[in-house]
Amino acid sequence: MTQDILLTPGPTPLPPQVREALGRPIIHHRTSSYRALFKRAMQGMQTAMQTSQPVYCLTSSGTGAMEAAVANLLSPGDAAIVVLGGKFAERWQSLCKAYGITVVPIPVAYGDVVDPQAVADALAAHPKAKAVFTTLCETSTGIVNDIQAIAAITRKSQAVLVVDAISGLLADECRTDEWGIDVVVTGSQKGLMLPPGLAFISVNARAWALVDRATCPRFYTDLRLYKKSLADDDTPFTSAVPTVVALDEALKLILQLGVPQMIQRCALMARATRAAASALGLTLFSTRPSNGVTAVTVPGGVDGKQLTKIMYDRSRVMVAGGQGDMAGKIFRFAHMGFISPEDVLAGVAALEGALAELGYKCERGKGVKAAQAALGRQAAAAGATR
């Protein structure tokens, strides 16, 4: 008689329309009706990714699209600037190293964001760097980088800007074309309200010039093959067909609400969560918090791993703990995709209960009340209730 309430930053809950689509009898992908669906879905992805550039669809986790970016843009021995500051930012570094790319790292403390000036300085010091790799929402620390400011710098340089928007898309603003981001990668299991298994990459003309010259070996991630297939509304390798069919359904929901409204909905839930944390005397881990995920510092004297375990055991509310060095030190509430304001209230209530059980002194109900107030004040304006 229980059902998990997922407040985790992927997988996120699935709308009933998506679940229904996943369970349909499978259709063949080399048919005109599937091609029409795929074409519509890729056009929807252009809207979601705020770009008029083509979007390529890989059957992989988000990391597959990150690897596609590295392997298609660069050649062994090239230099690339990598903005650090979290587990996923570090993945860019691991990927570059795997492909023999010389990494110019920009160190960033966990919980902090990069100073855009540091990117400008790195580009000035390494004028031959071919790419800057960075992250919109760093899922592991709950920050959102100032991509607009970074893009204003990179578009004046020789380097292309590649942004990991896997957890940030549809939660934090990401104006791909308007800001001049050359490559954006994202995944299915966050703001898109789908299961894991699809990844997407947009590539503008500036970046394509690199794709044609890059010599890193690639096949499954070779964007030249995806480009050729997209001309026929197809993919070079068999797609995860039901997830594409479900994407078409998810995009109907997203486009009906609107991309700005999707983002506002997340922003509202993020504000409510931050208000609750503050009311409970807790501090945020992030200096520039994302709308997609709120990272809170575990208060002194409280066992962070027990905290998330108790929230799940007592209330079936699943939040994420800290990853790697941050394990036990932070916990994270996601707000992306189909997560609802009601889920946020359930999460805050579960948090209050777990904190009390672990001996943390706070007034029960104060967090929920603050979250309610934050949601109530702005729910009508943002159209965020369902």
Place this chain on the structure above:
Amino acid sequence: MTQDILLTPGPTPLPPQVREALGRPIIHHRTSSYRALFKRAMQGMQTAMQTSQPVYCLTSSGTGAMEAAVANLLSPGDAAIVVLGGKFAERWQSLCKAYGITVVPIPVAYGDVVDPQAVADALAAHPKAKAVFTTLCETSTGIVNDIQAIAAITRKSQAVLVVDAISGLLADECRTDEWGIDVVVTGSQKGLMLPPGLAFISVNARAWALVDRATCPRFYTDLRLYKKSLADDDTPFTSAVPTVVALDEALKLILQLGVPQMIQRCALMARATRAAASALGLTLFSTRPSNGVTAVTVPGGVDGKQLTKIMYDRSRVMVAGGQGDMAGKIFRFAHMGFISPEDVLAGVAALEGALAELGYKCERGKGVKAAQAALGRQAAAAGATR
């Protein structure tokens, strides 16, 4: 008021249990209950792949696992023997070339199989070749190679044997450990009765010795990461969770019937299809036909593309045409996974109708009768009815 009857070699129809599992509320993958499910599924895959070696699960199409084999076993400049003879055999060649591997091709005519002696000769001529890449069922031509004979040769050499069993697994016999196949790759959307989106690779100790030394760049396909994660019943990158949950359901069906019985079921349907083709005066394209897919030569005077189109338009039966150079020259009936003897009869009836419409002279009903007889004669013994 219509539903497609898929007789295509992937995607194949989904059992209701699989569709139900795909549509469930999503669960989080970093939980003990999911880990237990994943562990059970990977053990089931060992049974399905007839190996006691670990099986690694990638979220990708089958090609992702093929790429994993190339990139993890070899280093740029290594030589590898590639058995040709079809579109998917040629994919091994494309993959090897993408990674700077020197390919020693063994040419095989479309519709024919490799003479195992040709593999022995190639190994004798190229004693430094590190791997032999071949295919169990070549989906594009409907043949099954004699993997047992090839493995008897490769196990006496320095080279490891890598078999693409993407469409062959659970249709044609593939005794991984008993025959001494070092690496087997497969995909989810064929005999496993799942949607596309997962790929699997088994690697024995002989092959692992190469993985540890290989220098091809790889990250998403890096089997060292998958090995490390498998120790915790996990994957290094977020899996397509619902497809893994559905795999657990599909494996229940497969293991309940039994792996030999799954293969016999396909063999029975293949025999029935071949009997029907013969009764209609048609000839097989394949010299050594697979149980997974039957390729039939389009008779003279008949437009092959119209033939498959009419079968679909009139009867909603979808068979595959020929790929590449074989387009319009052959058509292919699949027998794998959840495809049933009843689907085969519907397919043969649709074929008869389309042939008649295109002016091919044959007695209506003769093909269906031959298929019925083939199924009836042996259905009880093979336990193939459902």
